[in-house]
Amino acid sequence: MRMTASLVAAAAALCTAYTASAxxxxxxxxxxxxxxxxxxxxxxxxxxxxxxNYQSIGSGGGIKQIQSKTVTFGASDMPLTAExxxxxxxxxxxxxxxxxVPVVNLDGIKPxxxxxxxxxxxxxxxxxxxxxxxxxLAKLNPSAKLPNQAIAVAYRSDGSGTTFVFTEYLSKVNxxxxxxxxxxxxxxxxxxxxxxxxEGVAGTVTNTKGAIGYVxxxxxxxxxxxxxxxxxxxxxxxxxxxxxVQAAAAGADWAGTPGMxxxxxxxxxxxxxxxxxxxxxxxxxxxxxxxxxxxxxKFFDWAYxxxxxxAEELDYVPMPDNVVGLIKKVWADQIKAKM
Numbered sequence: 426m427r428m429t430a431s432l433v434a435a436a437a438a439l440c441t442a443y444t445a446s447a448x449x450x451x452x453x454x455x456x457x458x459x460x461x462x463x464x465x466x467x468x469x470x471x472x473x474x475x476x477x478n479y480q481s482i483g484s485g486g487g488i489k490q491i492q493s494k495t496v497t498f499g500a501s502d503m504p505l506t507a508e509x510x511x512x513x514x515x516x517x518x519x520x521x522x523x524x525x526v527p528v529v530n531l532d533g534i535k536p537x538x539x540x541x542x543x544x545x546x547x548x549x550x551x552x553x554x555x556x557x558x559x560x561x562l563a564k565l566n567p568s569a570k571l572p573n574q575a576i577a578v579a580y581r582s583d584g585s586g587t588t589f590v591f592t593e594y595l596s597k598v599n600x601x602x603x604x605x606x607x608x609x610x611x612x613x614x615x616x617x618x619x620x621x622x623x624e625g626v627a628g629t630v631t632n633t634k635g636a637i638g639y640v641x642x643x644x645x646x647x648x649x650x651x652x653x654x655x656x657x658x659x660x661x662x663x664x665x666x667x668x669x670v671q672a673a674a675a676g677a678d679w680a681g682t683p684g685m686x687x688x689x690x691x692x693x694x695x696x697x698x699x700x701x702x703x704x705x706x707x708x709x710x711x712x713x714x715x716x717x718x719x720x721x722x723k724f725f726d727w728a729y730x731x732x733x734x735x736a737e738e739l740d741y742v743p744m745p746d747n748v749v750g751l752i753k754k755v756w757a758d759q760i761k762a763k764m
Contacts, residue, residue, distance in 0.1 A: 450476065450497055450717055450724060451477075452477065452479045452721070453482050453500065454481075454487015454499045455481075455484045455501055455587075456585070456623040457587050457623060458502075458521060459481040460643040460644070461735065462479050464735050464738075464739065465477075465727075465728045466479065466724075468731075469724055469728075475724070477721075481624075483610070483622060484501035484586030484587075484610050485501075486584060491707050494709070497720075497721045498708045499706070500704065501517075502704045503593075503609075504517060504684065504688070505684065505686065505707060514709055514710050516707075517707045517708075518685055519703035519744055519752070520725065521704060522674055522703045523643065523670060523702065523704065523741045523742065524669065524698045525587055525594075525640070525700040526639065526641070526642050526645050527546060528640055528645060528650045528652050528653070529652075531557065531572065536651045537653075537654055539562075539569055540566060540653060543699065544598070545561045546595065547595045550578060550616070551602065554576065557575075557576055558572060558574075574635045575635055576636075578616050578637060579617060579619075579620055580618075580620070581611075581620065581625070582625070584610040584611045585610050585622075586610060588611065590702040591639045591700060592607065592609060593608035593688065596608040624644070627640050643740060646739065655700070657695075657698065657699045658697065659693060659697070661695045663696060663698055667737060667740045669697060669698035670698050672695075672698070674701060676692065677689055689703065709760075711761045715762040718762035719762040722760065722762060729743075
């Protein structure tokens with residue numbers, strides 16, 4: 426059957442519009458979930474042909490980009506308050522949960538061999554503990570051969586949700602930290618050297634003898650880094666990983682927290698990882714480009730339905746089914762974009 430010139434033109438226009446819509450699915454922000462977002466994006470493109478462009482620039486950058494409307498969605502490990510969301514006409518929802526983990530570079534020390542508690546970790550980052558054989562570390566690790574070596578402190582130089590999780594936890598458990606440094610995506614660090622992104626801190630620690638840093642657990646696994654166990658709120662030394670994050674999130678009240686802004690650091694429970702966190706997506710209720718927002722929601726809908734196993738492979742914890750149900754209700758009720 427022959428097509429008329431007008432039909433050919435209409436078909437070409439539809440193809441162009443579809444391609445542009447797919448290309449417009451853009452996001453930016455947290456490096457914490459970048460490994461799983463990247464894995465999801467690859468699988469999604471193979472299944473649907475649609476691409477997702479995610480810039481791993483840190484939570485602070487992601488918040489700025491969505492506020493300036495240069496991306497379809499922002500991503501942050503620091504949830505915005507309900508007041509902030511209402512003021513800007515935005516919603517947020519969690520995608521996965523994970524853990525922030527202290528990592529070190531010490532000759533002869535194996536992953537998980539050393540243990541640290543909250544006050545000792547705070548004192549290292551406050552510059553009060555400067556050597557690896559300090560009595561506080563030696564008391565926690567009586568069987569370890571701790572060297573008389575300077576501690577090289579590494580931190581995030583960019584606006585970072587991973588930093589928010591780290592500093593929010595220390596602010597909860599250490600009054601001096603709360604007073605002198607506080608909790609935010611970017612703080613005035615008392616000591617240390619900065620690295621950009623989880624990738625940057627992982628690289629700094631890997632390349633610096635005597636270093637300590639903090640990164641999301643997926644980066645620990647990918648880079649085969651030497652992590653530390655942590656003493657949690659119940660006084661138990663715990664290993665990082667999905668089970669410890671699940672334990673920390675067990676009592677989270679997603680439905681009852683305005684803006685779903687749940688923070689799960691320093692959670693109770695013998696198995697709970699102390700620096701556990703969800704990571705969030707931020708979108709406009711009335712987007713400038715409804716088609717792009719609809720395409721983004723379609724991607725996250727797919728991720729909730731088919732992405733759990735991929736998340737678990739990287740030791741992220743998928744959101745429970747009841748929470749996904751709450752999220753989809755928020756989409757339906759508040760976002761003006763049809764999937």
